[in-house]
Amino acid sequence: xxxxVVFSGIQPTGGIHIGNYFGAIxxxxxxxxxxxxIFCLVxxxxxxxxxxxxxxxxxxxxxxxxxxxxxxxxxxxRLFVQSDVREHGELTWYLSCVGSMGQLNRMTQxxxxxxxxxxxxxxxLFTYPLxxxxxxxxxxxxxxxxxxxxxxxxxLTRDLAQRFNATYGEVFVLPExxxxxxxxxxxxxxxxxxxxxxSAPGSYHAVRVLDSPDQIKKTVMSxxxxxxxxxxxxxxxxxxxxxxxxxxxxxxxxxxxxxxxFASARGYGDLKKELVEILVETLRPLRERxxxxxxxxxxxxxxxxxxxxxxxxxxxxxxxxxxxxxxVGSG
Ligand code: AMP
Ligand code: TRP
Numbered sequence: 001x002x003x004x005v006v007f008s009g010i011q012p013t014g015g016i017h018i019g020n021y022f023g024a025i026x027x028x029x030x031x032x033x034x035x036x037x038i039f040c041l042v043x044x045x046x047x048x049x050x051x052x053x054x055x056x057x058x059x060x061x062x063x064x065x066x067x068x069x070x071x072x073x074x075x076x077x078r079l080f081v082q083s084d085v086r087e088h089g090e091l092t093w094y095l096s097c098v099g100s101m102g103q104l105n106r107m108t109q110x111x112x113x114x115x116x117x118x119x120x121x122x123x124x125l126f127t128y129p130l131x132x133x134x135x136x137x138x139x140x141x142x143x144x145x146x147x148x149x150x151x152x153x154x155x156l157t158r159d160l161a162q163r164f165n166a167t168y169g170e171v172f173v174l175p176e177x178x179x180x181x182x183x184x185x186x187x188x189x190x191x192x193x194x195x196x197x198x199s200a201p202g203s204y205h206a207v208r209v210l211d212s213p214d215q216i217k218k219t220v221m222s223x224x225x226x227x228x229x230x231x232x233x234x235x236x237x238x239x240x241x242x243x244x245x246x247x248x249x250x251x252x253x254x255x256x257x258x259x260x261x262f263a264s265a266r267g268y269g270d271l272k273k274e275l276v277e278i279l280v281e282t283l284r285p286l287r288e289r290x291x292x293x294x295x296x297x298x299x300x301x302x303x304x305x306x307x308x309x310x311x312x313x314x315x316x317x318x319x320x321x322x323x324x325x326x327x328v329g330s331g
Contacts, residue, residue, distance in 0.1 A: 004035035007141035007175075009042040009082070009132070011198070012056070012063035017206035018279065019196035021070070022183025022249035023147030029071035031145065031178075037077035038139050038311060039067065041304075044082045044089065045132070048125040049117065064300050066209060069290035078307035082135065085308050087315035091134035092127070094322050098164050099130055103156060109149065133157040138315040140173040148184040149195060151177050168325035171318070183249030189223040192238035210287055213280045220276045231262035231271050243271055250278050 008028055010020060028039055041063055046056060060081055072079055082088050104110065107129055114121040124131075136144055136157050144154050154177040161172035186196045190204045200206065204222045211219070225239035233241050233255045244258050253261065262271055293300060323329045 004142045005038070005140055005173075006031060006035040006143045006145060006178075007038045007040070007136055007139050008145050009040040009045070009135055010063065010067070011046045012041040012043055012060040012081075013046050013051075013198050014055075014059040014062060015198045015206070016063065016066050016209050017186075017196055017198065018209065018246065018249075018283075019147065019183075019186035019206070020198075021209050021283075022186060022246070023180065024145060025067065025070050025072075026183070026249075027145040027178065027180055028067075028077075032071075032073055032076040035143065038141075038307075039072060039077055039079045040082050040135055041067075041080070042082045042132075042135065045128060048122055048128050049113070050119075061297055061300060062294075064304055065293045065297075066286070066290055068300065068303070069286050069293055070209070071286075074303045074307070078311050079303055080307035080311060081304050084304070085138075085312050085315050087138055087312070087319045088131065088134050091138055091315075091319050091322065092131045094319075094326060095130045095133055095137075095160055095164075096127060097326075098167070099133075099156075099160050103159065104129060106152075107156070108152060129153045129156050130160075133160050136175050137161055137172045138318045139311065140314070140318065141175045142173060143178045144175050145178040145180075148179055151179060164322070164325075168322075171321045171325050180249070182245065182252075186246060186249070187238060187242040189219055189242070192224060192242040207279060209283055210290060211283070212287075213276075216279050216283070217276045220272050220279065223272065225268045229267045231265055231268070232259055240268060240271070243268075243275060247271070247275055247278065250275075250282050 008024060010024065028037065041060055043056065043060055064079060067079060104126055110126055110128070113125060132153050133156060146154070154175060158174050161174050164172055188194045188196050188200060188205045189207065190202050196206050204219045207216050207219050223239060223243060226237050228237060231240060231244065233244055235241065244255060247253065247258050248255060265271060
């Protein structure tokens with residue numbers, strides 16, 4: 001049987017948090033032995049909203065370092081920067097001539113992100129899902145491990161691939177989303193009604209994977225909860241439900257097991273204190289390894305460059321097949 005190909009991406013926009021970790025990165029790390037793995041720092045996606053060039057450049061390296069520190073193993077996985085492989089932009093154009101405005105108009109992430117843009121909304125923010133589809137389709141990806149928020153984009157990728165194959169012949173493999181049971185949608189600790197995000201203001205919004213034990217403690221202890229005491233999963237009480245979701249993602253417990261574990265707790269304080277300890281210990285190896293790797297940026301750059309070189313022929317082959325199928329090029 002052909003081996004699975006796992007592809008996923010993350011924006012190198014700094015401040016990787018436990019939503020990214022439990023929703024995506026943890027699965028990338030644990031699945032490495034079972035498939036061909038390609039992980040991408042999607043710097044072209046980051047440009048869909050304003051970025052400072054110097055900061056972006058630094059964050060590409062920082063994000064790569066965090067992923068390696070989290071356990072992405074260059075012997076088992078490719079880790080590269082999107083704009084280093086030109087075929088991503090190239091295939092996006094061909095997909096833009098297959099997809100429709102109506103399809104893109106239905107993307108909820110565009111609606112949310114465009115509303116939060118104070119100035120103009122850039123065209124790239126609208127066509128963002130086509131670039132993401134290109135990322136995935138270039139490598140004949142079978143599985144895409146992501147958090148819940150990306151599901152709609154993967155469905156669009158499948159639709160585009162199907163449309164293309166039906167019109168021009170079989171070129172693309174249809175990918176499946178791989179969404180974790182626990183941790184697929186971690187909410188903000190300062191406001192459990194909004195998704196935890198890298199760009200939200202407020203120092204107590206997110207636990208970042210590189211936070212010190214003291215910062216983790218401050219953020220978790222100040223997490224917004226209601227005035228109840230029962231530690232139960234309850235949609236009417238999003239604060240405690242979110243803390244339990246984080247507990248489950250970190251420990252592997254089911255929601256029922258988590259509720260049973262805290263049945264005799266005296267209140268939310270007990271849950272928060274235990275969560276602080278668990279998060280500090282879960283993230284400790286990552287933080288320590290990150291400190292070591294940060295001292296050696298040339299090794300990290302080398303991994304990024306070698307990965308891009310190794311995968312470019314696969315991307316080239318796919319774009320050439322798409323071009324041939326569409327009838328463009330000098331032949
Ligand atoms: P991004 O930070 O948008 O580049 O996201 C990188 C990965 O983290 C994607 O797979 C997202 O689905 C996942 N992710 C982002 N935010 C969250 C969250 N709050 N909960 C769970 N997964 C998330
Ligand atoms: N859109 C994803 C996010 O914001 C990042 C991403 C870009 C991605 N290309 C991808 C994820 C391809 C999976 C596969 O989180």
